[in-house]
Amino acid sequence: MNELQPTVDREIVASIVGVSKVYKLGGHTVRALDNVSIDFRQGDFVAIMGSSGSGKSTLLNLLGCLDRPDSGQYILAGRDVAAMDDETLSRIRGRYLGFIFQSYNLIQQLSVVENIEVPLSYQRPPLPGGRERCLKLAELVGLSGRLGHRPTELSGGQQQRVAIARALVNNPHVILADEPTGNLDTATSHEIMDLLDALNRAGRTIVMVTHENDIAERARRIVRLRDGRIDTISEVRPALPVVSGSIALERL
Amino acid sequence: MSLLQQLRLGFRSLMLHKLRSALAVLGILIGVTAVIWLVAMGEGVSYQAQQQIKDLGATSIIIRSIKPSEESSRDVGSRFGISYGLLRDDYERIVTNVPTISRAVPMREISREVRHREYAIDGQAIGCTPDYFGMNRLTIARGRAISEVDMKGYANVVVLAWEAARKLFPIEDPLGRAVQIGTEFYVVVGIAAERTAAAAIGGSLDARQYDRDVYIPLSTFRARIGDRVFTLRAGTTQLETVELTQITAVVEDMKEVDATADIIRSLLQRYHKSVDYAVVVPKELLEQAETMRAMFNVLLLLIAGISLLVGGIGIMNIMLATVTERTREIGIRRALGATKGEIVRQFLCETVVLAGTGGLLGVAFGFLCGPTVNGVRMAVGAFLPEVWSALPPNIRNLEPRLAPWSIIAAFAISVGVGILFGIYPARRAASMDPIEALRHE
Known part of the structure; x- marks a missing residue:
C-alpha cells in the first residue's frame, strides 16, 4: 500500500495494522473487519466505499476511537x-x-457559535483562544452572519458547515466524515465538498465514508471494502505535495 | 468547562421543558418549605414552654397542694369535709430541716370575686409574704408591695395585678381606695407591673396567669378568709381545708436542686398519708422540654424528609426522561471528546440546578411562615370566632420561630437530594455506547 503513496516524507498521522472486528449477530458471527491494514498520511483525502455490510462504518468507528478492534x-x-x-x-x-456526520448532529439548544465551541469544553488542558477561534471558523465556513441562530433555523447545508467548523475547532490530526453529503441535494453536496477540498489543500487529513461515486471522486484516494477486507485502493488525484503542514493548519 | 458555565448550560437545557422543570422544582420547594415551617412551629411552641418554665426559676423547687382523688379522700374526710395539702408545719419543717434552701415562700390561693363599685372580676386572692414578689419577679409599678408590717398587723391591704387594677379602676387612681374581696374590704396599696404567664405546674394544664391576681398578706388571708373553703358543686356543698396552696423553695446553687427536691419529697412523705402534694422542679421541666423539643424536631424532620424524598423521586423521574430524550446529544458530546465523568457532571449539574432552585424558592417561602401564620390567625379570629376561642392558648399565641439551622439544613438537604437522585440518571447517560447513542433517533 505504501507504494501508492509516493511522497514518503509525509508524516503518517494514523495507521491501522492488521485490525479485525467481529460482531455476534443472532447466534452467528459477522466479520465486520478482517485483518485490515492502511496508513493515512498528512494531507490525505481518502474516500471509503463499499456496499452496506462491507465494514466501512466499523472502520470509521474504529478510526474515530468510538470502538476498539478485537485484534x-x-x-x-x-x-x-x-x-x-x-x-x-x-x-x-x-x-x-x-x-462530521450525515445528519449534522448539532446540539439543538445551542446556538451556531456554541455548537462550534463544544469540543473546546472537553480539552484538557484547554486550548488557547477559544471563542476567537470559533468566530474565525464560522467566518471560514461562511456563517459569520448566523452566529446566534439555532440549528433548526438553518438549512441542511448551513448545518453541515457548522459541523465542519466544529470538527476543525480542536485543530485535529484527522477529520472523519460519515456520509457528509448524504442528507444534502447535489448542489449543496458539491458546496460542502468544495469546502472539504479547500481544507484538504490547506493540509488537512480527511477520511470520508460515502456510497456516492461522484462524491468519492472528489477525494485523492478511494478505498473499496468488501466483506471486511480492502478490495482495491485507487488513486484519483495525486497526493498533496508536501506542505509545511503546521503553517497551513494554523490558517484554519 | 467551568462549574458556572455548566450550571448555566444546565439551566438552559431545563428551560427547554419549562413546565416539566417547574413541576420538579415544585416538589423540592414544598419539601424545603415544609422543613422550615414545621421546625419554626416546633421551635415556637417549645420556646413558649421554655420561657414559661424559665420564669419559674431554674434554682427553685415548687411544692403544691393537690386535691386527692375521691376514693382516697374518703379516708381523710370527716364531718368537717376533706382536708388535704401542705400544712404550715410542712413549711416550718422544710425551712428548718433542709439546709440547702436559701429562701422558702409560702402561699395560699383562692378564687374570689373582687369588686369596686360596679366593676367586678373573678379574681385570684393570693395570700403571700413580702418575699413572694421578688421570688416571682413581680415588680411594683406604683405604690408598694406587701410588707412585714402588714404581715404582723394582719393589715387589710391589697396589691392589685396590672390587669385587675385596670378593670376595677378604669378611670380612678386605685391607690388608697378600697376593693371588696369576697366579703371583706381591703385598701389598695400597690399595683404590680404587667407580667406574662408562666408555665403550667402541679397538674393544672393552664399556664399560670398573673393578670387576675390580688395579693394580700398571708396572715390576713388566714385570719379573714381562713383555711376552710366552701364550694358548691353539683348541688352539694363541699368543705375543704387547705392550709397552704404552694411553697416555693429556692436553693443557692443549681446543682443542689435535684438533691434538695429529693429531701423535700422524703420529708413530706413521712408526714402525709396520701400524696396530696406535688414537688415540681422547673429545672426538670426544662430538661423534659428540651428532650421533647429534640424528639419533636426529629419527628418533623422525618415528615419533611419524606416530602423531600418524594421531591427527589420527582427529579429522578424527570431526569430519566431527559436522558432518554437527549440520547443523541450524549452521543455527540461523547464523540466530541466528553468523558463519562463529564457527562455525569453535566446531568448532575442539571439536577442540582433543579433542586437548588427548589431549595432557594423553598427558603424564600420559608421566610413567609411568620406572616402566613399571623394571617391565618387573624382570618380565623375574624371569621370563625367560636373556633378561635376553642383553641388552646398555646396555639392561639403561637409565634413561629425560624431556626437558622433549619434553613441551612433544608437547603443543603435539597441539593443533596438533587445529587443523590441525579446520580442514577446521570450514570445511565454516561454509560451509553456512543455509537448507539449517535444512531438514536
Missing part, C-alpha cells in the same frame, strides 16, 4: 490506541479527531 493496532499520533481505556479514548477523540 490489531491503531496508531494515532504515535500511540497505539487500540487497547486504551474509555476515558483516554474520549480525550484522544477530543484532542486529535474531528467528526
Whole structure:
C-alpha cells in the first residue's frame, strides 16, 4: 500500500495494522473487519466505499476511537490506541479527531457559535483562544452572519458547515466524515465538498465514508471494502505535495 | 468547562421543558418549605414552654397542694369535709430541716370575686409574704408591695395585678381606695407591673396567669378568709381545708436542686398519708422540654424528609426522561471528546440546578411562615370566632420561630437530594455506547 503513496516524507498521522472486528449477530458471527491494514498520511483525502455490510462504518468507528478492534493496532499520533481505556479514548477523540456526520448532529439548544465551541469544553488542558477561534471558523465556513441562530433555523447545508467548523475547532490530526453529503441535494453536496477540498489543500487529513461515486471522486484516494477486507485502493488525484503542514493548519 | 458555565448550560437545557422543570422544582420547594415551617412551629411552641418554665426559676423547687382523688379522700374526710395539702408545719419543717434552701415562700390561693363599685372580676386572692414578689419577679409599678408590717398587723391591704387594677379602676387612681374581696374590704396599696404567664405546674394544664391576681398578706388571708373553703358543686356543698396552696423553695446553687427536691419529697412523705402534694422542679421541666423539643424536631424532620424524598423521586423521574430524550446529544458530546465523568457532571449539574432552585424558592417561602401564620390567625379570629376561642392558648399565641439551622439544613438537604437522585440518571447517560447513542433517533 505504501507504494501508492509516493511522497514518503509525509508524516503518517494514523495507521491501522492488521485490525479485525467481529460482531455476534443472532447466534452467528459477522466479520465486520478482517485483518485490515492502511496508513493515512498528512494531507490525505481518502474516500471509503463499499456496499452496506462491507465494514466501512466499523472502520470509521474504529478510526474515530468510538470502538476498539478485537485484534490489531491503531496508531494515532504515535500511540497505539487500540487497547486504551474509555476515558483516554474520549480525550484522544477530543484532542486529535474531528467528526462530521450525515445528519449534522448539532446540539439543538445551542446556538451556531456554541455548537462550534463544544469540543473546546472537553480539552484538557484547554486550548488557547477559544471563542476567537470559533468566530474565525464560522467566518471560514461562511456563517459569520448566523452566529446566534439555532440549528433548526438553518438549512441542511448551513448545518453541515457548522459541523465542519466544529470538527476543525480542536485543530485535529484527522477529520472523519460519515456520509457528509448524504442528507444534502447535489448542489449543496458539491458546496460542502468544495469546502472539504479547500481544507484538504490547506493540509488537512480527511477520511470520508460515502456510497456516492461522484462524491468519492472528489477525494485523492478511494478505498473499496468488501466483506471486511480492502478490495482495491485507487488513486484519483495525486497526493498533496508536501506542505509545511503546521503553517497551513494554523490558517484554519 | 467551568462549574458556572455548566450550571448555566444546565439551566438552559431545563428551560427547554419549562413546565416539566417547574413541576420538579415544585416538589423540592414544598419539601424545603415544609422543613422550615414545621421546625419554626416546633421551635415556637417549645420556646413558649421554655420561657414559661424559665420564669419559674431554674434554682427553685415548687411544692403544691393537690386535691386527692375521691376514693382516697374518703379516708381523710370527716364531718368537717376533706382536708388535704401542705400544712404550715410542712413549711416550718422544710425551712428548718433542709439546709440547702436559701429562701422558702409560702402561699395560699383562692378564687374570689373582687369588686369596686360596679366593676367586678373573678379574681385570684393570693395570700403571700413580702418575699413572694421578688421570688416571682413581680415588680411594683406604683405604690408598694406587701410588707412585714402588714404581715404582723394582719393589715387589710391589697396589691392589685396590672390587669385587675385596670378593670376595677378604669378611670380612678386605685391607690388608697378600697376593693371588696369576697366579703371583706381591703385598701389598695400597690399595683404590680404587667407580667406574662408562666408555665403550667402541679397538674393544672393552664399556664399560670398573673393578670387576675390580688395579693394580700398571708396572715390576713388566714385570719379573714381562713383555711376552710366552701364550694358548691353539683348541688352539694363541699368543705375543704387547705392550709397552704404552694411553697416555693429556692436553693443557692443549681446543682443542689435535684438533691434538695429529693429531701423535700422524703420529708413530706413521712408526714402525709396520701400524696396530696406535688414537688415540681422547673429545672426538670426544662430538661423534659428540651428532650421533647429534640424528639419533636426529629419527628418533623422525618415528615419533611419524606416530602423531600418524594421531591427527589420527582427529579429522578424527570431526569430519566431527559436522558432518554437527549440520547443523541450524549452521543455527540461523547464523540466530541466528553468523558463519562463529564457527562455525569453535566446531568448532575442539571439536577442540582433543579433542586437548588427548589431549595432557594423553598427558603424564600420559608421566610413567609411568620406572616402566613399571623394571617391565618387573624382570618380565623375574624371569621370563625367560636373556633378561635376553642383553641388552646398555646396555639392561639403561637409565634413561629425560624431556626437558622433549619434553613441551612433544608437547603443543603435539597441539593443533596438533587445529587443523590441525579446520580442514577446521570450514570445511565454516561454509560451509553456512543455509537448507539449517535444512531438514536
